Amino acid sequence: MPFKNLNDVKKHCENLENISIFLGYNANVDALKYISNEKEFYELFELLNGDCKKNLNKNLNENLNENLKIDINKVIENMEIYPREIKTVEEFLARLILAMKSGKPVEIPLISADLSPKFKKWLENLKFNEERIGGQVGIIANLLSILNLDKIVAYTPLLSQKQSEMFENKGSHTNIYYPVSTNEGDIVLKNINKAHKNDETKINRIFEYKEFSFEFDNKKIEVPRANRLILASRPENLRINIPDETKTGLSELGKNIDCAIVSGYQSIKEQYSDGKTDEYYFKRAVEDINLLKSKNPNLKVHLEFASVQNPKLRKQIVEYLYSVVDCAGLDETEIANILNSVGYSELSEKILKNSKIEDVIEGSKIVLENYNLEMIQIHTIYYIMFICKKIEDKAKNDIKIAQLKKSLEFATILASTKAKNGLITSIEDLKMGLETPYNQYGDLLRNLVYKINESTSEITYNDYNIVLVPSRLVNNPKSTVGLGDTISSGAFVSYVADLKNNNIL
Numbered sequence: 028m029p030f031k032n033l034n035d036v037k038k039h040c041e042n043l044e045n046i047s048i049f050l051g052y053n054a055n056v057d058a059l060k061y062i063s064n065e066k067e068f069y070e071l072f073e074l075l076n077g078d079c080k081k082n083l084n085k086n087l088n089e090n091l092n093e094n095l096k097i098d099i100n101k102v103i104e105n106m107e108i109y110p111r112e113i114k115t116v117e118e119f120l121a122r123l124i125l126a127m128k129s130g131k132p133v134e135i136p137l138i139s140a141d142l143s144p145k146f147k148k149w150l151e152n153l154k155f156n157e158e159r160i161g162g163q164v165g166i167i168a169n170l171l172s173i174l175n176l177d178k179i180v181a182y183t184p185l186l187s188q189k190q191s192e193m194f195e196n197k198g199s200h201t202n203i204y205y206p207v208s209t210n211e212g213d214i215v216l217k218n219i220n221k222a223h224k225n226d227e228t229k230i231n232r233i234f235e236y237k238e239f240s241f242e243f244d245n246k247k248i249e250v251p252r253a254n255r256l257i258l259a260s261r262p263e264n265l266r267i268n269i270p271d272e273t274k275t276g277l278s279e280l281g282k283n284i285d286c287a288i289v290s291g292y293q294s295i296k297e298q299y300s301d302g303k304t305d306e307y308y309f310k311r312a313v314e315d316i317n318l319l320k321s322k323n324p325n326l327k328v329h330l331e332f333a334s335v336q337n338p339k340l341r342k343q344i345v346e347y348l349y350s351v352v353d354c355a356g357l358d359e360t361e362i363a364n365i366l367n368s369v370g371y372s373e374l375s376e377k378i379l380k381n382s383k384i385e386d387v388i389e390g391s392k393i394v395l396e397n398y399n400l401e402m403i404q405i406h407t408i409y410y411i412m413f414i415c416k417k418i419e420d421k422a423k424n425d426i427k428i429a430q431l432k433k434s435l436e437f438a439t440i441l442a443s444t445k446a447k448n449g450l451i452t453s454i455e456d457l458k459m460g461l462e463t464p465y466n467q468y469g470d471l472l473r474n475l476v477y478k479i480n481e482s483t484s485e486i487t488y489n490d491y492n493i494v495l496v497p498s499r500l501v502n503n504p505k506s507t508v509g510l511g512d513t514i515s516s517g518a519f520v521s522y523v524a525d526l527k528n529n530n531i532l
């Protein structure tokens with residue numbers, strides 16, 4: 028047990044203090060709506076459906092204005108169609124019910140210009156419970172600031188005043204910066220709170236539901252676990268991209284940082300109104316990473332995946348970007364979806380259906396090898412796992428395993444603190460995570476991975492280190508959005524700190 032008490036955790040955090048990182052590309056405001064029980068679920072749709080419980084079951088809402096009421100038959104139809112973009116309230120309700128039935132994380136794009144008037148009106152009237160910083164860059168920057176990293180260079184194309192002020196420089200020194208270009212083509216780092224531009228604020232709507240049951244179409248639906256559905260905005264002028272004038276300074280910036288976390292590619296569209304295409308942006312994204320690495324070949328880059336509804340774009344992210352990054356972070360659904368996009372639909376189905384760890388490992392190995400990644404980190408509700416190639420020298424490899432385990436242990440402490448408290452405000456808060464027990468399958472999972480690591484049977488795991496730590500699962504989480512980002516950044520930065528400080532891996 029690497030962390031016996033808060034002091035051990037604090038010591039670990041000290042290792043991170045000499046790390047500098049680049050983060051790109053997505054930050055937004057998350058508007059959170061909590062759905063804690065059956066009553067709150069029905070209340071969501073009251074504007075459209077009056078006595079919602081009754082009406083969502085019997086469709087007896089005749090006394091409501093035709094233009095407003097929810098068409099239950101259409102909702103049922105959409106549950107079959109499984110819309111991958113949301114334009115109507117019926118599509119939204121269908122995907123929300125399916126998400127709640129599965130208890131799995133879901134993100135769906137919402138194109139504001141295309142919304143039906145009824146859905147638009149409903150969204151405008153919806154009262155959210157709170158607003159928080161969102162997006163991988165937003166969530167990770169604020170976490171790493173508290174962990175006192177030396178420098179966090181956070182780049183996001185849209186930086187309104189509201190958004191820039193949601194970055195919290197809470198470390199022992201100002202450490203979150205925005206890269207700004209000079210006339211000479213260099214990058215200077217500006218305190219992100221003072222770097223805002225005249226941009227719009229990107230707002231995502233997050234529906235955070237708890238465990239409860241409700242009735243729809245006269246059937247009882249049990250929500251197996253608290254989770255979230257994200258309606259992600261896709262503003263036309265959000266281009267996942269570093270402008271040319273800033274690009275010229277990237278190689279010099281790369282020299283002064285240790286690592287980077289890139290994410291946000293899920294916002295890239297196939298076609299833009301000015302004729303630009305997905306390919307244009309993926310090629311630029313590859314250039315950015317190559318430039319960052321050009322004068323610092325040791326720079327480690329982690330790509331944090333997200334839910335991508337369009338299979339073609341999902342495949343592009345993998346094919347363009349996995350070849351140039353070192354580490355990949357993703358949840359169980361995301362690895363399954365990737366496998367489906369790159370030709371392993373049977374394995375993908377198995378993972379989605381049975382959540383068996385052996386299948387997840389098999390899938391991770393395929394991705395690791397096909398794209399020559401150094402490491403994959405998978406987070407699921409019950410465990411967090413690193414998979415990477417072994418070092419030949421056994422003594423060194425044993426140290427590596429111990430270090431990787433420590434990084435994952437740290438990550439579970441971060442996640443359970445955030446799940447329990449909703450946010451992490453200081454290193455002291457991590458006591459809450461440390462006091463959260465591992466989930467009930469902890470020993471079972473550890474034994475299973477022990478056996479897999481020992482096995483020499485037909486599936487050979489001999490060349491790989493499979494390092495697993497069970498999650499410290501919070502029963503009644505305050506919120507769940509961003510827990511994966513928290514896990515991935517905590518684990519990756521710890522890994523990089525070990526590389527930098529111990530020189531052993």
Ligand SMILES: Nc1ncnc2c1ncn2[C@@H]1O[C@H](COP(=O)(O)OP(=O)(O)O)[C@@H](O)[C@H]1O
Pocket residue numbers: 132357358359406407408409410411442443446498499500501502503504507508509510511512513514
């Ligand atoms: N109640 C909880 N307590 C502790 N950890 C949790 C809880 N719920 C989810 N997690 C962790 O958070 C991860 C969610 O990651 P992910 O799906 O990538 O979400 P996001 O993209 O919103 O950050 C899960 O895989 C699990 O490891």
Ligand SMILES: O=P(O)(O)OC[C@H]1O[C@](O)(CO)[C@@H](O)[C@@H]1O
Pocket residue numbers: 053054055057134160161162163166231257259260291293294333508509510511512
């Ligand atoms: O796809 P987008 O719009 O960048 O949003 C990503 C979403 O994922 C999260 O970063 C959580 O992983 C949310 O905070 C955010 O709403």
Ligand SMILES: [Mg+2]
Pocket residue numbers: 332333358511512
């Ligand atoms: Mg995630």
